[in-house]
Amino acid sequence: MELLHVKIPSWGDLQWWLPEAVLCCTFLLALLGDMLARGRRPVVAFAISVAGLLAAGALAIADTHAVAPAGGRAIMGDLMVVDGMAIFFRLLFVFGGLATVLFAWTSEEIMGHRRENKGEFFALTVLMTVAMMVMAEARNVLMLYLAMEGVGLTSYVMAGYMRTSLRSTEASLKYVIFGAVSSAIMLYGLSLLYGMTGSLQFSGIRAVLLGGGAEPFGILVAVVLILAGMSYKIAAVPFHFWCPDVYEGAPTPVAALFSVGPKAAGFALMIRFFYTTFAVGTNAAASNSLIQVINWPLLVSVISAVTMTFGNLVALRQTNVKRMLAYSSIAHVGYLLMGFVLLSEMGLAAILFYLLVYTLMNLGAFFFVVAVNNHLKSEQLEDYKGLGYRMPWAGVMMVVFLGSLTGVPPFAGFVGKLYLFTAVMDRQWFWLVIIAGLNSVISLYYYFRVARVMWLVRPDEGHDSPLRLSWLQYTVLACLAVPTLVLGLYFGAFKDLADAGIRTMAGG
Amino acid sequence: MNVGLPHFLTVSAVLFALGLFAVMSRRNTVAILMGVELMLNAANLNFVAFSRYVQRGIDGQLMAAFVIVLAAAEAAVALAIVLALYRNYGTVHADTAQSLKR
Numbered sequence: 001m002e003l004l005h006v007k008i009p010s011w012g013d014l015q016w017w018l019p020e021a022v023l024c025c026t027f028l029l030a031l032l033g034d035m036l037a038r039g040r041r042p043v044v045a046f047a048i049s050v051a052g053l054l055a056a057g058a059l060a061i062a063d064t065h066a067v068a069p070a071g072g073r074a075i076m077g078d079l080m081v082v083d084g085m086a087i088f089f090r091l092l093f094v095f096g097g098l099a100t101v102l103f104a105w106t107s108e109e110i111m112g113h114r115r116e117n118k119g120e121f122f123a124l125t126v127l128m129t130v131a132m133m134v135m136a137e138a139r140n141v142l143m144l145y146l147a148m149e150g151v152g153l154t155s156y157v158m159a160g161y162m163r164t165s166l167r168s169t170e171a172s173l174k175y176v177i178f179g180a181v182s183s184a185i186m187l188y189g190l191s192l193l194y195g196m197t198g199s200l201q202f203s204g205i206r207a208v209l210l211g212g213g214a215e216p217f218g219i220l221v222a223v224v225l226i227l228a229g230m231s232y233k234i235a236a237v238p239f240h241f242w243c244p245d246v247y248e249g250a251p252t253p254v255a256a257l258f259s260v261g262p263k264a265a266g267f268a269l270m271i272r273f274f275y276t277t278f279a280v281g282t283n284a285a286a287s288n289s290l291i292q293v294i295n296w297p298l299l300v301s302v303i304s305a306v307t308m309t310f311g312n313l314v315a316l317r318q319t320n321v322k323r324m325l326a327y328s329s330i331a332h333v334g335y336l337l338m339g340f341v342l343l344s345e346m347g348l349a350a351i352l353f354y355l356l357v358y359t360l361m362n363l364g365a366f367f368f369v370v371a372v373n374n375h376l377k378s379e380q381l382e383d384y385k386g387l388g389y390r391m392p393w394a395g396v397m398m399v400v401f402l403g404s405l406t407g408v409p410p411f412a413g414f415v416g417k418l419y420l421f422t423a424v425m426d427r428q429w430f431w432l433v434i435i436a437g438l439n440s441v442i443s444l445y446y447y448f449r450v451a452r453v454m455w456l457v458r459p460d461e462g463h464d465s466p467l468r469l470s471w472l473q474y475t476v477l478a479c480l481a482v483p484t485l486v487l488g489l490y491f492g493a494f495k496d497l498a499d500a501g502i503r504t505m506a507g508g
Numbered sequence: 509m510n511v512g513l514p515h516f517l518t519v520s521a522v523l524f525a526l527g528l529f530a531v532m533s534r535r536n537t538v539a540i541l542m543g544v545e546l547m548l549n550a551a552n553l554n555f556v557a558f559s560r561y562v563q564r565g566i567d568g569q570l571m572a573a574f575v576i577v578l579a580a581a582e583a584a585v586a587l588a589i590v591l592a593l594y595r596n597y598g599t600v601h602a603d604t605a606q607s608l609k610r
Binding site: 141142145146149152153156157160163164165166167169170172173174176177180181184185187188190191192194195198199200249 | 517524527528531537540541544547548550551552554555557558562563567568570571574575578581582585586589590592593595596597602605606607
C-alpha cells in the first residue's frame with residue numbers, strides 16, 4: 001500500500017522554479033539587510049528588492065523559451081506546475097510587484113510615516129509576489145491553501161502598515177477577520193471534496209469526478225463553499241464587504257497592489273482549479289455533465305452580473321477617489337467573471353488578457369492617487385479641481401488610465417472588454433452582454449467625472465501652484481500609460497501569449 | 509458502539525457551525541478569532557477522518573499538520589493586529605473601529 005501519494009521531490013525540478021527561488025532569497029536578504037541597517041536605512045531593503053525582482057523577471061523571461069513541453073513541468077512532485085499559464089502570471093506578478101516597490105519608494109504614506117524598519121514594506125511586497133506566483137502554479141489542494149494563506153498573511157500585515165493610524169488599523173482588522181473566516185469556509189469545502197474523491201491532487205479529483213464516483217449534492221455543497229473562499233479573494237459580491245474599507249484605509253501603494261495582485265492570483269487559482277477539475281477540454285460530453293451537476297454557467301453569470309452592477313452603482317456616489325477606485329475594481333471583477341461563465345478556452349484566455357490590461361490601468365490610476373496624496377494629503381474629489389493644469393503630464397496619463405478603465409477605444413481596456421464580451425456572446429447569454437454593456441455606460445459617468453474635475457474646472461486661487469513629480473514617478477507612470485495605449489492598437493502578441501497560456505495549461 | 513466516519517463528520521459539522529456562530533455573534537475580536545480556530549479545526553478533523561476511512565493514506569493528515577501550522581501563523585498576525593487595535597482605540601471590540609465611511 002502506497003501511504004504517501006505525493007511523490008518525493010527531486011532537486012532537479014527546481015531549475016524550472018528559479019524565479020520563485022530567487023524571490024524567496026530576496027525576501028530573506030531584504031529582511032536581513034534591513035535588520036543590519038538597524039531599520040534606519042530603508043534604501044538597503046529597497047535596492048535588494050528591486051534587484052531581486054529584476055533578476056526574477058529576467059529568469060522568468062528566459063524560461064518562456066525553455067519551458068515548451070505540453071502539460072508543463074511538474075515541480076516538487078507535482079505539487080506545482082510551470083506551464084504557459086504559470087509563465088504568463090509570473091511575468092504579470094513580477095511586473096506588478098516591481099512597479100509597487102518603485103512607486104512606494106516615492107510615497108509619503110510609506111516613506112514619510114514615522115516608524116522604524118520601513119524596509120520591511122519592500123520585503124513583504126517580494127514575499128507576496130512569490131505567494132501569488134505559487135497561487136498560479138498550485139496543482140494540489142495543499143499547495144493551493146498554503147499559497148492563498150501566504151498571500152493573505154502578508155496582505156493583512158501590509159494593510160496595517162501604518163501602525164499608529166486608526167484607518168490603517170481598521171483596514172487590517174477587517175481584512176484579517178473576513179480573510180480568516182472565508183479561508184476557513186473554503187478549507188471546509190476542500191475537506192469535503194477530499195472526502196468524496198480521496199485525493200488532494202487536482203488530477204486525482206478530476207479522475208474520480210469523471211468516473212461518476214461522487215454524490216452530486218455533496219459536490220454542490222463543496223463547490224459552493226470553495227467558491228465562497230475564492231470569491232472573497234477576488235472580492236466578488238456577496239464577499240466584497242471588506243474591499244472598499246480595506247482599500248480606503250490601507251496606504252495607497254498597498255491598495256494599488258491589493259487591487260491587482262491578489263485579484264489576478266485569485267483568478268489564476270480559480271481558472272486552474274475549476275478548469276482542471278471540473279471541465280475537461282478533451283472530453284466535451286463529460287465536461288458538460290460535470291458542469292451540469294452544479295449548473296455552473298447560471299451560478300457564475302448571476303454572480304458576474306450582480307457584481308458588476310453593484311460595483312458600478314455604488315461607485316457613482318463616491319466622493320473619495322480611492323474609494324471610488326475600490327468599487328470600480330469590484331465592477332471589473334464582474335466583467336472578468338464573464339469569461340468564466342462557460343469555462344471555455346476562449347473565455348479563460350480573455351480573462352488572462354484582461355488581467356494584463358487591468359493591471360496596467362488600475363495600477364496607473366492608483367499611483368496617480370499616490371502622487372496627488374503626496375502633495376495634497378487628500379483623496380477627495382473636490383481637491384482634484386484643476387489638477388490637470390498643476391501636473392499636466394501626470395494628468396494626461398490619468399485620463400488614459402480612466403479611459404481604459406471605462407473601455408473606450410483606442411485604449412487597451414476596450415480590446416480587453418471586447419474579448420470578454422465575445423466569450424459569452426451566445427444566444428443564451430445575450431442578457432449578460434447587455435448588462436455588461438449598460439454597466440460600461442454607467443462607469444463612463446464616474447470615471448469621466450474625475451477627468452472633468454481635473455481638466456474642465458479651473459484650480460482655486462492660491463491653490464494653483466504647479467506640483468512636481470520625481471523622475472521615478474514619471475518613469476513608472478509612463479511604463480504603465482504607454483502600454484495601456486499601445487495594447488489598444490497592437491494587442492496581437494500579448495493575446496497570443498494569453499491564448500498559449502490557456503492552451504498549454506496542463507490538463508490536471 | 510463502533511465509532512465510524514459518520515461520527516467524526518457529525519462532530520466536525522457541529523464544530524464548524526459553532527465556530528461560524530461565534531464569528532457572527534461575538535463583538536470581541538479575540539472571541540471571533542477563537543471561532544475561526546474552531547472552523548479550521550472542524551476542517552482538520554474532516555481531513556484526518558477522510559484520510560483514515562476513505563483514502564487510507566496520509567495525505568489528509570499531512571494537510572491537517574500544515575493547517576495547524578498556518579492557523580498558528582494566522583493567530584500570531586491577527587493577535588498583533590488586535591494589539592494595534594487596542595493601542596489605537598483602547599478596546600478590542602470589532603464594532604468600535606468605525607473610522608472608515610460605510
